[in-house]
Amino acid sequence: MLEDKNPIRTPLSELGEFKLIEHLTEHLKITQKSTILGVGDDAAVLNYENKNAVVSTDLLVEGVHFDLSYMPLKHLGYKAIVVNLSDIYAMNAMPSQVTVSIAVSNRFPVEALEELYQGINKAAELYGIDVVGGDTTSSTSGLIISVTALGAVEKHKEVRRSGAKANDLLVITGDIGGAYMGLQVLEREKEVFKVNPNNQPDLSMYSYIIERQLKPEARKDIVKLLEALGVRPTSMIDISDGLSSEVLHLCKQSGVGVDLYEDKIPLDPQVISTCEEFNIDSTTIALNGGEDYELLMTVSQEDYPKIKGNPNLTVIGYMTEKEKGKHLVTRAEERIPIIAKGWNALNNLT
Amino acid sequence: MLEDKNPIRTPLSELGEFKLIEHLTEHLKITQKSTILGVGDDAAVLNYENKNAVVSTDLLVEGVHFDLSYMPLKHLGYKAIVVNLSDIYAMNAMPSQVTVSIAVSNRFPVEALEELYQGINKAAELYGIDVVGGDTTSSTSGLIISVTALGAVEKHKEVRRSGAKANDLLVITGDIGGAYMGLQVLEREKEVFKVNPNNQPDLSMYSYIIERQLKPEARKDIVKLLEALGVRPTSMIDISDGLSSEVLHLCKQSGVGVDLYEDKIPLDPQVISTCEEFNIDSTTIALNGGEDYELLMTVSQEDYPKIKGNPNLTVIGYMTEKEKGKHLVTRAEERIPIIAKGWNALNNLT
Incomplete structure (x- = not known):
C-alpha cells in the first residue's frame, strides 16, 4: 500500500498557477441552486434565499493531520471535504458549497493534485455540494489543505452547542x-x-x-x-x-x-x-x-x-x-x- | 527593523489548541448585524437577508508570500485580511465576515500569535467586519494563514470579470x-x-x-x-x-x-x-x-x-x-x- 504506483510526473511549474487551477477545476459542475457563480472570479456568489448562511473552516497539515505514506491522496481529498461538512451538519444545517485552498511543495506532480481533486470531487458529488473557489500555491515543505464549507439553515433552526439543559x-x-x-x-x-x-x-x-x-x-x-x-x-x-x-x-x-x-x-x-x-x-x-x-x-x-x-x-x-x-x-x-x-x-x- | 524585540516567549504547547483559540479570540467583538453567531461553535451563522452571499479565500505561506525578517507579524495579520477583502470589493460587494485559520511551528511563541491577531483585529475594526471562525493548528515548518472572506451584494448587482464589451x-x-x-x-x-x-x-x-x-x-x-x-x-x-x-x-x-x-x-x-x-x-x-x-x-x-x-x-x-x-x-x-x-x-x- 505504500509504494508510488504513479509513473507519470508532470512538474507543477510546467503549468503555472492559473493553468493549474484551471486544469484542476475544469471538470467542476455546478449542481446547487444556491450557487449563482462558482470558480473563476474574484469571489463566488451564493444565494441562500431567506435562510441563514452557515460557515466553517479547517486546515489540514501534512505530518500533523495526515501521513501520505498510508493515506492515498484521493482519500485525503475526500476526507478534507467530509470533515468540514460534518461541522455544518452539527449545526443542523445542510452544506451546499466548499472552497478548497491547497499549498504544495514541488515534490508533488500535477498528477498527485489530480488524484487529490478526484477525492474532493467524489465527496462533492456524494454530498451534493459545489466547489466554488479556492487557491493553489506553493509551500516550502509539505501539503496543506484548507477547506471552508458553507451551507444554509432555516432561521432559528440552527442547533448550537449552548442549548443543553439539565435532564436532557x-x-x-x-x-x-x-x-x-x-x-x-x-x-x-x-x-x-x-x-x-x-x-x-x-x-x-x-x-x-x-x-x-x-x-x-x-x-x-x-x-x-x-x-x-x-x-x-x-x-x-x-x-x-x-x-x-x-x-x-x-x-x-x-x-x-x-x-x-x-x-x-x-x-x-x-x-x-x-x-x-x-x-x-x-x-x-x-x-x-x-x-x-x-x-x-x-x-x-x-x-x-x-x-x-x-x-x-x-x-x-x-x-x-x-x-x-x-x-x-x-x-x-x-x-x-x-x-x-x-x-x-x-x-x-x- | 529585523531584531526580535519581544523578550517574553510562552510556548504554544503550554496553552493547547482550545485554550489558544479561546485566548486569541476572546477580544473579538461582533459588530455586524449579519453575524448571528460568531466564533465558538461548529460553524458561524450569518444572515444576508435578501442579498446574495459572496465568498473568497486565500492561503498565505511563509517563505512564499511573506518573509518575516522584514514583515512585522501585526502587519502580516492586517495584510492577510485586506487581500481577501479586496476580492470581495472586486465583486462590487461589501465584506462583513472573515474566518482565519493559522498553522504554526513551535518557533512561534503565543506572543507572536497575539501580535498577528492584533493586526487581524485592526483590519477587522477598520473595515467593519467580524472574525467569525477559524482553526489554529501546528505546522511542521513555517507559518501558514488561510483567510476566507464573506460578504453580501444586492441580487444582480455583483460585477464579474466577464461583462466587458468592446469600446468600454x-x-x-x-x-x-x-x-x-x-x-x-x-x-x-x-x-x-x-x-x-x-x-x-x-x-x-x-x-x-x-x-x-x-x-x-x-x-x-x-x-x-x-x-x-x-x-x-x-x-x-x-x-x-x-x-x-x-x-x-x-x-x-x-x-x-x-x-x-x-x-x-x-x-x-x-x-x-x-x-x-x-x-x-x-x-x-x-x-x-x-x-x-x-x-x-x-x-x-x-x-x-x-x-x-x-x-x-x-x-x-x-x-x-x-x-x-x-x-x-x-x-x-x-x-x-x-x-x-x-x-x-x-x-x-x-
Missing part, C-alpha cells in the same frame, strides 16, 4: 473509536513496511476501522432523520477530537453537568477486538480517540419516544445541573470525572 | 507598482542587514512604497464611490498579480481585446524615482509587479462624464473586439502584445 438525554450517532484504532493499525503496518517493503499485509479483518480513518463519512442522514422524527436537539457538536472533549464543550457552553454511562458507549466489534489485540482499554479509545465524525447531541426527555430504538441514535447518558460535575459512570458504577485528553494538534508540535 | 473604458484606481518596488527596497535592506546588523537604514524616502508592500489597503471606498457616482462597471477584478495578468483575465473572461496606453498608467513619484535608482523600467513594474490591491474595471463609454476628472479613477485604455488582440500602446506609439508575467506563486517552488 445525551445521544450519540453511530459508533466511535474506529478511526483511532484504524490509525493504530496503519501506523503499525507502516513500521512493518519499513522493515520489509515486500510484505503485503492482509488488513481485511480491520477493514471497517481502516475505512473509518481513511475515508470517514459525515452524518448527512442524521439531519434528515431528525427532521423526519420531528426532533430538534437542544445542542449538538460533531465528534472530531474525541467524545470526552466534545462532551465537555457541550457542558461548558451550555452551563450543565453530565453523567455519561460507560456501558452505553456504542463500539463496533472490530474496535473491541483491535483494542484487545493492542492491549488498550476500549473506553479510553472511545473517549479520547477522535476523528469519528459522528454527532453528539442532547435531546429533551419528552422527545425520547421519538428516538427510542432507532439504530442510528444511542442514549449514552444525561445532562445534570452544573454543580453535579461531569462524570463517567463506569461499569463498576464508579463516578470518574471526565477530562479532555482528545487529540490536540498543538501537542504534536515539532 | 479600462479604468484603474489609485496607482500601481508601489508594492513591488517596496519589496525590492526591503529585500535590499535585508541583504545590507546580513552584512552589517548595526546598520540602521533611513527608509523615509521609501515610506509610501514600503507601506504599500507591508500594509496595503483594499479599496472599500471605491465600491461606495461607484454607487455614489451611479456607475456600475461592466467588469471588475482586483490587482493582486500585476496589471498585465489582470487585464488578460478580463479580456479572456469577457471575450474582448484591449488597447492599454503606457503613458496613462498611474505611477507614484516614489515608484518612478525608485525604479530609476534600481535601474528598472517603471512600465514593466506597473504591468508585472502585483500586490497593489487596486481595482481594475471596465466602464461603459456613456458613463465617462460621471468618472471624468475623479482623482480615484484613471482611464488607461479601452476594450476592443477580440480579434484586435491585447496590446500595450507605448509612448512611442508602438503596439506590443501584452503577456502575463505576473508574480506566480508556483514559479517560486522550492
Whole structure:
C-alpha cells in the first residue's frame, strides 16, 4: 500500500498557477441552486434565499493531520471535504458549497493534485455540494489543505452547542473509536513496511476501522432523520477530537453537568477486538480517540419516544445541573470525572 | 527593523489548541448585524437577508508570500485580511465576515500569535467586519494563514470579470507598482542587514512604497464611490498579480481585446524615482509587479462624464473586439502584445 504506483510526473511549474487551477477545476459542475457563480472570479456568489448562511473552516497539515505514506491522496481529498461538512451538519444545517485552498511543495506532480481533486470531487458529488473557489500555491515543505464549507439553515433552526439543559438525554450517532484504532493499525503496518517493503499485509479483518480513518463519512442522514422524527436537539457538536472533549464543550457552553454511562458507549466489534489485540482499554479509545465524525447531541426527555430504538441514535447518558460535575459512570458504577485528553494538534508540535 | 524585540516567549504547547483559540479570540467583538453567531461553535451563522452571499479565500505561506525578517507579524495579520477583502470589493460587494485559520511551528511563541491577531483585529475594526471562525493548528515548518472572506451584494448587482464589451473604458484606481518596488527596497535592506546588523537604514524616502508592500489597503471606498457616482462597471477584478495578468483575465473572461496606453498608467513619484535608482523600467513594474490591491474595471463609454476628472479613477485604455488582440500602446506609439508575467506563486517552488 505504500509504494508510488504513479509513473507519470508532470512538474507543477510546467503549468503555472492559473493553468493549474484551471486544469484542476475544469471538470467542476455546478449542481446547487444556491450557487449563482462558482470558480473563476474574484469571489463566488451564493444565494441562500431567506435562510441563514452557515460557515466553517479547517486546515489540514501534512505530518500533523495526515501521513501520505498510508493515506492515498484521493482519500485525503475526500476526507478534507467530509470533515468540514460534518461541522455544518452539527449545526443542523445542510452544506451546499466548499472552497478548497491547497499549498504544495514541488515534490508533488500535477498528477498527485489530480488524484487529490478526484477525492474532493467524489465527496462533492456524494454530498451534493459545489466547489466554488479556492487557491493553489506553493509551500516550502509539505501539503496543506484548507477547506471552508458553507451551507444554509432555516432561521432559528440552527442547533448550537449552548442549548443543553439539565435532564436532557445525551445521544450519540453511530459508533466511535474506529478511526483511532484504524490509525493504530496503519501506523503499525507502516513500521512493518519499513522493515520489509515486500510484505503485503492482509488488513481485511480491520477493514471497517481502516475505512473509518481513511475515508470517514459525515452524518448527512442524521439531519434528515431528525427532521423526519420531528426532533430538534437542544445542542449538538460533531465528534472530531474525541467524545470526552466534545462532551465537555457541550457542558461548558451550555452551563450543565453530565453523567455519561460507560456501558452505553456504542463500539463496533472490530474496535473491541483491535483494542484487545493492542492491549488498550476500549473506553479510553472511545473517549479520547477522535476523528469519528459522528454527532453528539442532547435531546429533551419528552422527545425520547421519538428516538427510542432507532439504530442510528444511542442514549449514552444525561445532562445534570452544573454543580453535579461531569462524570463517567463506569461499569463498576464508579463516578470518574471526565477530562479532555482528545487529540490536540498543538501537542504534536515539532 | 529585523531584531526580535519581544523578550517574553510562552510556548504554544503550554496553552493547547482550545485554550489558544479561546485566548486569541476572546477580544473579538461582533459588530455586524449579519453575524448571528460568531466564533465558538461548529460553524458561524450569518444572515444576508435578501442579498446574495459572496465568498473568497486565500492561503498565505511563509517563505512564499511573506518573509518575516522584514514583515512585522501585526502587519502580516492586517495584510492577510485586506487581500481577501479586496476580492470581495472586486465583486462590487461589501465584506462583513472573515474566518482565519493559522498553522504554526513551535518557533512561534503565543506572543507572536497575539501580535498577528492584533493586526487581524485592526483590519477587522477598520473595515467593519467580524472574525467569525477559524482553526489554529501546528505546522511542521513555517507559518501558514488561510483567510476566507464573506460578504453580501444586492441580487444582480455583483460585477464579474466577464461583462466587458468592446469600446468600454479600462479604468484603474489609485496607482500601481508601489508594492513591488517596496519589496525590492526591503529585500535590499535585508541583504545590507546580513552584512552589517548595526546598520540602521533611513527608509523615509521609501515610506509610501514600503507601506504599500507591508500594509496595503483594499479599496472599500471605491465600491461606495461607484454607487455614489451611479456607475456600475461592466467588469471588475482586483490587482493582486500585476496589471498585465489582470487585464488578460478580463479580456479572456469577457471575450474582448484591449488597447492599454503606457503613458496613462498611474505611477507614484516614489515608484518612478525608485525604479530609476534600481535601474528598472517603471512600465514593466506597473504591468508585472502585483500586490497593489487596486481595482481594475471596465466602464461603459456613456458613463465617462460621471468618472471624468475623479482623482480615484484613471482611464488607461479601452476594450476592443477580440480579434484586435491585447496590446500595450507605448509612448512611442508602438503596439506590443501584452503577456502575463505576473508574480506566480508556483514559479517560486522550492
